[in-house]
Amino acid sequence: MRFAEIGKSGINASIIGLGTWVMGGWLWGGADEVKAQKAIEASIDSGITLIDTAPAYGMGKSEEIVGRAIKGKRDKLVIATKCGLIWHEAKGTHFLTYGDGTKIYRYLGAESIEHEVNESLKRLGTDYIDLLQPHWQDSTTPIEETMTAMMKLKEKGKIRAIGVSNATLEQLKEYSKYGELDSDQEKYSMIDRQVEELVLPWCRENKVSMLAYSSMSRGLLTGKMSPDRKFDGDDSRKEDPRFSPENIKKANALIEKYLKPVAQEKNITIGQLTVAWLISKENVFALCGARDPKQALENVKAGDVILDEEDNKAIGKFIDEYEKNCI
Secondary structure (H helix, E strand, O other): OOEEEOOOOOOEEEOEEEEOOHHHOOOOOOOOHHHHHHHHHHHHHOOOOEEEOOOOOOOOHHHHHHHHHOOOOHHHOEEEEEEOEEOOOOOOEEEEEOOOOOEEEEOOOHHHHHHHHHHHHHHHOOOOEEEEEEOOOOOOOOHHHHHHHHHHHHHHOOEEEEEEEOOOHHHHHHHHHOOOOOEEEEEOEOOEOHHHOOHHHHHHHOOOEEEEEOOOHHHHHHOOOOOOOOOOOOOHHHHOHHHOHHHHHHHHHHHHHHHHHHHHHHOOOHHHHHHHHHHOOOOEEEEEEOOOHHHHHHHHHHHHOOOOHHHHHHHHHHHHHHHHHOO
8 A cells, every 4th residue: 555645734644545425325325334344444454544434424324433443543544524514403505305304404614613523523433533624615604714613623633634525626725725725525537537627736736635536436437337237225326327227338338448458457456447547646545435345455456556658548548438428
């Protein structure tokens, strides 16, 4: 496993991180908590130190699972969590409603952030958070208020570094006016490359690390997804045209043509290849989800893969063809 500093924070972390969205079950059709905890433990034992979670992942469930898994190992790990998606009060703007009727709001007011951090600390079983990130941006609260609140929490020692998530370039610039910004977490994969135009160059110029989520596009870029796959319950892929049988079939054909030969030549999986492509880029950490230890161990191995010019040419052809023919 390779390691790098997150922004200018002085915090070094594995360039592959474990993303725990799926472990909360939220928008993934549920989750097995026992397998999830074992996945975290397997990741840590194999060299991953960066674990990314959020209160909204199962209304605290993901953080609780992380908290149980990191007992006795906390000082060796970098725990990133989020704030700004709340259900303890109705403020800000309505974001979504859980299946049980609980309403989730986007809100980043100062008093709410401190409340959320205190609740996260309890669930995680720790007295500090390494990286705090507003989960989605709140149009009702000035960024100055949000960033100032996080800087005060940093001064108190409750958090060590500040990042953002799902932000525009203009919002990133605004955050950086009022304190030190160390990371930006965005959707980024071979088939989600919008950040490359403006956001990623700004991050590199300002020494703000990119934490890439959906690095395998929620499983599509593993090459393992069948066009017949059925998505159950609240799984967000159920209504997403990217996961229609037709698009999965097209994607699999392109993966077979361009990515599989590279993966076979390197004796790795296609999923490992997609992650290796991300972490080959300057200033990028890849967050990879896992439901069980097997998936977690597969993610870790991507950290050893080095791509050459020919590999990147083949990947470039895949990207071009996907953009022309798929969703």
